[in-house]
Amino acid sequence: MKNLRRRYRYSIILLKQLVKTDFKLRYQGSALGYLWSLLRPLLLFAILYLVFGVFLKAKGNIPHYPVYLLLGIVLWNYFVEATVGSVAAIVGKGDLIRKINFPKYVIILAGSFSAFINLLINFVVIAVFMIVGHVGVGWGALVMVPLVIELFVLSLALAFSLSALFVRFRDVTYIWEVIIQAAFYATPILYPLSLIPHKYAKVLILNPMAQIIQDARHVLVTNKTQTIYQVFGGDVWIWAIPLAVTLVVVALSVTYFRSRSKHFAEEV
Amino acid sequence: MSEEVVVSVNNVSKDFILPHEKANSIKSLFTGAVKRHNVQKGKETQHALRDISFEIKKGEFFGIVGRNGSGKSTLLKILAGIYQPTSGKVHTKGKLVPFIELGVGFNPELTGRENVYLNGAMLGFSEKEVSAMYKEIVDFAELERFMDQKLKNYSSGMQVRLAFSMAVRAEADILLIDEVLAVGDADFQRKCYDYFKKLKKDKKTVVFVSHDMEAVREYCDRAMLIEESRIINSGPADRVAEYYKQLFSTEEGQVHDNQENQQRWGSNLASVASISVEVNKDYITINETIAAHKAIDSCVAGFRIKSATGEHITGTNSVLENHKLGKKKAGEKYILQWKFPNILSEGRYYVDPTVHSSDTSQVYDWWEDAVKFSVRKNRKLPFYAVDPSFTLVERKVTK
Numbered sequence: 001m002k003n004l005r006r007r008y009r010y011s012i013i014l015l016k017q018l019v020k021t022d023f024k025l026r027y028q029g030s031a032l033g034y035l036w037s038l039l040r041p042l043l044l045f046a047i048l049y050l051v052f053g054v055f056l057k058a059k060g061n062i063p064h065y066p067v068y069l070l071l072g073i074v075l076w077n078y079f080v081e082a083t084v085g086s087v088a089a090i091v092g093k094g095d096l097i098r099k100i101n102f103p104k105y106v107i108i109l110a111g112s113f114s115a116f117i118n119l120l121i122n123f124v125v126i127a128v129f130m131i132v133g134h135v136g137v138g139w140g141a142l143v144m145v146p147l148v149i150e151l152f153v154l155s156l157a158l159a160f161s162l163s164a165l166f167v168r169f170r171d172v173t174y175i176w177e178v179i180i181q182a183a184f185y186a187t188p189i190l191y192p193l194s195l196i197p198h199k200y201a202k203v204l205i206l207n208p209m210a211q212i213i214q215d216a217r218h219v220l221v222t223n224k225t226q227t228i229y230q231v232f233g234g235d236v237w238i239w240a241i242p243l244a245v246t247l248v249v250v251a252l253s254v255t256y257f258r259s260r261s262k263h264f265a266e267e268v
Numbered sequence: 269m270s271e272e273v274v275v276s277v278n279n280v281s282k283d284f285i286l287p288h289e290k291a292n293s294i295k296s297l298f299t300g301a302v303k304r305h306n307v308q309k310g311k312e313t314q315h316a317l318r319d320i321s322f323e324i325k326k327g328e329f330f331g332i333v334g335r336n337g338s339g340k341s342t343l344l345k346i347l348a349g350i351y352q353p354t355s356g357k358v359h360t361k362g363k364l365v366p367f368i369e370l371g372v373g374f375n376p377e378l379t380g381r382e383n384v385y386l387n388g389a390m391l392g393f394s395e396k397e398v399s400a401m402y403k404e405i406v407d408f409a410e411l412e413r414f415m416d417q418k419l420k421n422y423s424s425g426m427q428v429r430l431a432f433s434m435a436v437r438a439e440a441d442i443l444l445i446d447e448v449l450a451v452g453d454a455d456f457q458r459k460c461y462d463y464f465k466k467l468k469k470d471k472k473t474v475v476f477v478s479h480d481m482e483a484v485r486e487y488c489d490r491a492m493l494i495e496e497s498r499i500i501n502s503g504p505a506d507r508v509a510e511y512y513k514q515l516f517s518t519e520e521g522q523v524h525d526n527q528e529n530q531q532r533w534g535s536n537l538a539s540v541a542s543i544s545v546e547v548n549k550d551y552i553t554i555n556e557t558i559a560a561h562k563a564i565d566s567c568v569a570g571f572r573i574k575s576a577t578g579e580h581i582t583g584t585n586s587v588l589e590n591h592k593l594g595k596k597k598a599g600e601k602y603i604l605q606w607k608f609p610n611i612l613s614e615g616r617y618y619v620d621p622t623v624h625s626s627d628t629s630q631v632y633d634w635w636e637d638a639v640k641f642s643v644r645k646n647r648k649l650p651f652y653a654v655d656p657s658f659t660l661v662e663r664k665v666t667k
Contacts, residue, residue, distance in 0.1 A: 010392050017389035025377055099368045100390060101349035265350045266284065 011103050018110035023117070037118045038125055041077050045070050052190045060192040061224065067129045068221045072189040072213050074122040079155050079209060080180055081115040086159035087166050087173045094268035104261040108163055112156045119148075126220075135221060143219045151212050154246045157253040164260040167267050189213060193226040205231050211242040273361075274442060274473050275324035275347065280356030282317040282342055316342040318497045320356070327471040329464075331484040331491030331505055333512050339497045340477050341446065344368065347475060348444050362441025362473075365391060369446070371431030376420035380411060380430060383419050387434045401437060409433035428456065436463050443467065447478040461487075481509040514644040515549055531636040537562050539633035540621045541601060543571075545641040547610065552643075554606040556621050560596035566626040567593050569604055574637075575653045576616040585622070613655035614645045 005012075027033040049069055052058040059065040086108055090097070093107050130137065166172040187210045193201050204210055205228045217225040232238040317339045324330045334340040345351045346358060348366035373390045374383050384405055388398035398405075406412055409429040419427065464487050467474050478484055484491055484505050492502035493512055501511045541559040545552065558569050570585025586593050586604070596602070619639045623632040649655045 009394075013389045013392065013394050016395070017386050021375060021378065021382070021386055024382065025375070028377060096373055096390075098350065099372045100366060102390070262352050265345070 011106050014102060014106045015110055015113070018106060019113045019117075022110060022114040026114070037121050041070070041074050041122055042125065044077070045073050048073065048190060058191045058195070060194060062192050063222050063224060064133050064135050067126065067133050067135055068217055068225070069190070070129055071126055071217055071221060074119065074126060075151060075213050075216060076184065076187065076189050076209070077122070078115055078119040078151065081118065082112050082152075082155035083158045083162060084176065084180065085115060086111045087162045087176060089159075090163040090167055090264060091268050094264075097265050097268055104264055105160070105257065108156065108159050108257075112152065112159060115155075116152060130220070137220065140219045144216060147212050147216050147219075150208065150243070150246060153250060154208050154212075157246070157250040160253040160257040161249075164257045164264075167260065167264060183207070183209065186210075187213065188226075193231070198231075201226070201231055206241050206245070208242040208246045211239070272326040273323045274326045275330075275361075275475070276359045277323070277347070278321050278357045278359075280317060280320045280343075280346060280353045280358060281315070282339075282346060282351065283354045284314045284316055286312045286314055315497050317346070317353075317494075320494075320499055322492060322499065322502065324473060324475065326473055328490060329468055329474045329476065329488050331488035331508070332475065332477045332494060333479055333481070333484055333491055333508060334494035335479065335516055338494045340494050341368075343494065344444055344446060344475065344477050360442060363392075363439070364442040364444065365438045365440035366444040367435055367438075367446060368444075370428060370435060374419060374427065374431065377418060379418055380415040380422070383430070384415075384434065387431070388437075391434065391438045393437070405430075405433050405437060408436070425456075432456070432459065432463075440472070442473045442475070444475045445477065447476075447480060447483075479512075481512055485509045511646075515646065532634065532638075534623070534631045534633040537564055537625075537630075537632045538567050538596065538623045540569075540623060540635050540638065543619065543621050543635075543639045545619060545639055547641055547643055550610055551607055552610045552612070552641075554619060556604045556606065557601055558593075558604065558623055559601045560598055563598050564596050564625075566595065567623055567632060568626055568628065569593060569621070569623045571606070571619050571621040573612075574618045574620065576618075579653065581612070581617070581653045583620075587626075610643065611654055611656040612643045613649035613653055614643055614647070615653065616640060616642045617653075 027036055030036060032039065045066075049066060053065055053069065059069075062068055089107050089111050090104065096102075097104065129135075162172055162176055186204055187207060188196070188204065193205065193210075193214065196204065205214065205226075211228045214225055214227045218227045228238055228242065229236070320343060332340045332343060342351065344366070345368065346353050347360065348364065348368065350366070350368075371383075371387060373386050375386065378386065381402075384402065385395060385398050388395075406415055409426075409432070411426060411430055414422065414426065422430070461483075464474075464476075464483075468487060474487075476484070476488060488505035490503065491505040491508040492499050493508050494500070495515070501508055538558055538560045541557040543554065543556045545554050547553075554571060556569065556571060558567075560567075568585050568587050570583060570588070572583030573581045575581055584606070593602075617640065618637045619641070620634070620636045621638050622634045624630060624634075625632065645655060647655075
């Protein structure tokens with residue numbers, strides 16, 4: 001343990017400072033400052049709720065639809081922040097990389113951590129919504145812990161790949177924007193999964209993001225949420241698929257990032 | 269100085285692949301795959317370092333010298349682990365801190381105080397450790413009143429002071445120092461050199477990259493000279509510095525003031541106003557300024573080079589170089605720059621510049637021994653004034 005601490009001492013020190021710096025600089029010069037961490041998802045929520053909940057009546061038969069929608073948006077928002085925000089992270093720190101040798105993964109990890117702090121702040125808002133909306137919570141809510149870990153790991157792995165790819169191919173930023181947009185609609189965030197024909201729903205729910213969001217809603221908001229478990233008719237092993245997808249993404253990303261990071265100094 | 273080797277570099281080479289047109293979009297990746305041939309053409313390999321091997325012992329102050337672009341900074345970055353060598357191995361023992369630049373990671377949007385913590389982290393100090401030495405850092409930089417201001421409001425001198433007072437705190441077994449450290453005003457340079465002295469006294473292992481030969485002579489125990497990506501000389505710092513000077517110093521020729529020994533004559537319609545000679549390893553450049561004292565239609569300007577023994581070695585003039593010196597008004601001045609490969613052998617030379625009328629009937633100015641210069645090479649060729657870098661190949665004659 002002590003050995004481990006010593007080995008990663010430099011990384012930990014750097015990580016702390018990078019996260020702090022990122023937080024200090026994030027809302028610099030804006031009058032509302034950190035409030036924007038809360039306002040952004042809330043405003044997005046207000047718009048989407050108005051359009052999909054009130055005008056289009058996409059809520060179906062879901063109870064507590066506002067909390068249901070907000071939770072989906074907040075989790076998705078984290079995914080977007082952690083991945084899109086990381087694309088240019090390595091290139092952005094090029095000046096540093098060219099002048100000092102340090103573990104490059106710290107840059108990406110710092111980005112994920114500062115997005116994660118935002119996520120925690122947003123969870124406070126969700127808690128307020130739940131109290132106001134009289135949403136009851138049981139011990140099942142503890143399932144949120146592994147779900148959030150899955151979300152963190154998946155986003156972090158993608159961040160590694162995207163940032164390393166971006167060093168060589170500047171197209172990555174545009175391609176990822178399009179993919180994110182498509183994935184937003186392919187994930188049941190705005191609409192209940194029950195609105196989708198069953199054979200398509202079976203495919204959509206295999207996406208780890210869809211699985212995470214639906215599972216989170218199931219344990220926190222309403223057990224009427226269609227999770228991967230229900231879609232596949234009660235087979236516990238079905239969870240292995242999104243988890244396997246996540247693990248494959250992690251393995252590929254870590255391998256790719258490690259092999260590229262030695263050459264960042266010459267390429268950025 | 270102990271016998272323990274703390275830095276060992278074995279047969280290190282570094283190539284940079286320079287794409288002529290950077291292939292950093294996916295489209296060019298695909299089109300590049302189709303047109304393989306063109307892609308090959310579009311790349312150029314630059315050999316930044318070739319087969320570099322050396323060792324540094326614990327407690328040594330080791331200099332790496334060389335001209336700009338010789339590869340010394342690339343070598344420093346390889347030692348620092350920033351670049352990976354293309355081939356060969358680098359071993360370092362102990363904690364190594366590079367100073368390629370001062371104030372790495374400084375962010376202009378943060379305050380001085382916040383930057384101290386950030387830069388401290390870059391140097392490997394935890395927040396607690398930085399807090400413990402915070403006052404000393406600020407005192408040393410003489411910036412107490414400014415620590416809560418944003419760095420972007422600092423003058424560049426203040427930034428350097430803050431960065432330097434961070435740098436001297438670095439705890440390392442091996443320090444890599446680029447010459448950039450010694451920039452700034454005289455007062456700051458003195459601080460830098462005091463720091464070097466302290467490092468030397470503390471028996472730190474230091475790798476110092478520089479082309480300031482005086483600093484190398486003063487602080488380094490040993491040094492090596494890199495030229496065109498290779499080590500061409502290494503040994504005691506004094507000797508290497510001397511060698512460097514011989515090879516690369518550009519010496520300005522000096523105009524004689526000693527009128528008695530000089531011979532100068534002419535009608536003075538136009539004259540040589542001044543003349544200087546620059547010598548480097550590859551070229552000799554003669555700058556000749558001519559001045560017209562009356563309006564003239566045309567003239568011919570030239571020079572001749574003599575050896576120390578008075579032998580005429582070479583010379584030319586504007587007509588021979590197909591250059592027409594046309595109408596000049598009274599009072600106008602022109603600079604003629606003559607450049608030629610430095611094939612002279614080591615020794616001392618004199619230049620006689622001349623200006624005369626275009627039909628050569630009238631001498632405007634003839635100035636013997638106007639300037640002298642010396643050529644230094646790494647060998648001395650006796651008897652002869654021209655040393656055109658001979659090559660010799662021996663081959664056995666077979667029937």
